[in-house]
Amino acid sequence: MSAFLKAVTSAMERIAPLRLAESFDNVGLLLETPLRSKQHRVMLTIDLTTAVIDESIENAASVIVAYHPTIFGALKSFTMANPLQASLLRCAAHGISVYCPHTALDCTWGGINDWLAEGVMGEKNDGIVRPLQNEKLSPAGNSEGALGRMVTLQSPVSMEIIVKRVKEHLKLSQIQVGYATPDGVQSNKAVETIAICAGSGGSVFSGKKADVYLTGEMQHHEVLAAVASGTNVILCGHTNTERGYLPILASKLQAQLEAAAFDGAFNILVSNTDKHPLEFI
Template identity: 45%
Template sequence: MSKAVTVASTTRVLKSLISTVQQLFPVALADDVWDNTGLLLESPVIAPTTNRARVLLTIDLTTAVVDEALQKKALLIVAYHPIIFRPLKQITKSNTQQHSLLRLAHAGISVYSPHTAVDAQVGGMNDWLADVASRGQYISTKVIQPSKNDPSGGTGFGRLITLSEGIYTVRNIIENVKSGLHLKNVQVALADRHQDVDSATISTIAICAGSGGSVLSNIDADLWFTGELSHHEVLALRERGISAIICGHTNTERGYLTTGFAPKLHALIKSNTETLDANHYEKYDIEVMVSEADRDPITVF
C-alpha cells in the first residue's frame, strides 16, 4: 500500500462504503412513514491497523453477529433490520441490544440499515423472491405499494407477478420456494379451489418479503408468498379464494444477502474504485462478507 493507514483515510473509506450502499439502495426508496433507515451508529473510534476494510452483511444484529463482527474486525455492519427502531431513553449494558451498540461503538464499528429500500429497489429483495417462486419464468410484474419518492413508479414494497397460463401447479410453486430459500418445510394455507395441489394451477402471485399482511392487503392473486401473516389474515385470505405460502419472516430475506446484496455491493465497489478518483477507497482492500452467525430465531422440528 502506497499510502499510510490513518484515521482520516479510514474515515473517508467508511463514508465511501456507506455512499456505495446508498447508490445500490437509495434512502429515498425506503418507507419514511415508519421505517428507520440510514446510518444508525457512527462509532467515534477509528483505530486503523491494516489497509483491509471489512463490511459485514446481516439481517439481524444479534449478540452473536456482534461477536462475529468483533472477531472479524469489521469496519461497517450493514444490518437489513434496524437495531434502533424506537427512540432510546437510555443506553445501558442491561439491555442486550443497547449493550451491542456500546460494544460496537467502542470497537470502532459503525452500523448502517437500508431495510425497506432493499425491498423496494428494482432487482432488490422482492424481485429476487419473484424469481424464487417462478424460477424466473414470469411474463409480467407489477409493483405493489410504489415508493412515494420515486416518480418512475418502478420501485415499491411488493410485487404481483403473472405466470404463463397453466404452467405451474400449487405444488410446483411450493417446491420452487423450498428449493430457492433452502427450506425443508414451509407453511401453506390452501384455498378450497387449490386443495388438489398437484392439479390446481397458479397464474398470479403477490409477493412481499418479511411481514406481508399490510402491503398485500388489497391485492387479489391466486397465491400470496410472504414471510408471516396473522391467523386472521390467513382466514380472510382463504375466504377470498387465495392461498398463501408462509416461510418465516427472515427466511424470505436472508438468502438475498448472498445471492443479491453481497455480489452487487462488491461489483459496485470495484466499479467505483476503477472509475472514480483513484483515492476514492484510499487503495484499501475492501472485503464484503455475509454473516455466518445470523440465522432465523425459530427452528421447525
C-alpha cells in the first residue's frame, strides 16, 4: 500500500471506525491500485458515477472516498458492460484507489446523522440528540454512536418551521412532506421529537415513535403507516440527505492528515459533478 493511501485509510478509520458499520454493509478499502499519479489528491463523493470518474482523472486524484459502497455483493466477473464495474476498472487503469465508509459515517458521533440533527434544531441548537438505536461502544466502553438520531427539541415548534429548517439546511427548494393524519384528520400538534436517518430510513424507524420522521426516502407503505399513526414524514431524496456533509468530511480528513504529519503536499477535493440522480421538473 502506498504511503498516501495508508495515511488516508488510517485517517478515515479515526473519523469513522469501520467497526461501527452495520453488519449488512461493505465498507473500507474496496479497490487498491498501484500508485501512478505523483499527486496526493483525494476526491470526495457520495456516488462513484461516470462523471465523478472523469473529474477524478482530470484532477489526477489518487484516492476516491465514495460514501456509498461500489461493491456490495459477490462478483463473478468485472466487465465494461456493467456501469459500476466499468467505473472501478477505469479507476484501476488510472491508479485510483477507492474507499467507502457508508454506515460507519452514519453511526459515528459527528457524522452525517448529527449534521442532519443540527439542521432541525435551528440556530440556537435547541435540542437533545441521542442515538435512535442501541449505542455502539468502543473497546474502552465509551459510546461511539449508533445508526440514526432522535432529536428532542427543548422548545417545540410548528411543522412549518421544521420544513423551513430542513430546506435551508439541505439547500433544497422542494421536499416531500406527509402530514400526520390520525383518524383521517391532519394533526397540527407542535413538533417536539424528530427521528433522523440519512439515506433510506424506513427500517431504521420501525418501532420508533416520533412527531417527525426525516430521511431521504421511504417505501410507500411505510409512509402510509407513519402518517396514519400520527407521525409526519419528510423525504428529501436519498443522497440529498448525505451530500451536504462532504465539505465537513473534507475538513475532518484535512485535519487528520495534518495531525498525522503526512510527509508530502496533498489536496482534498469535493466533487463538483456528484449530484442526486433525480430532479424536480
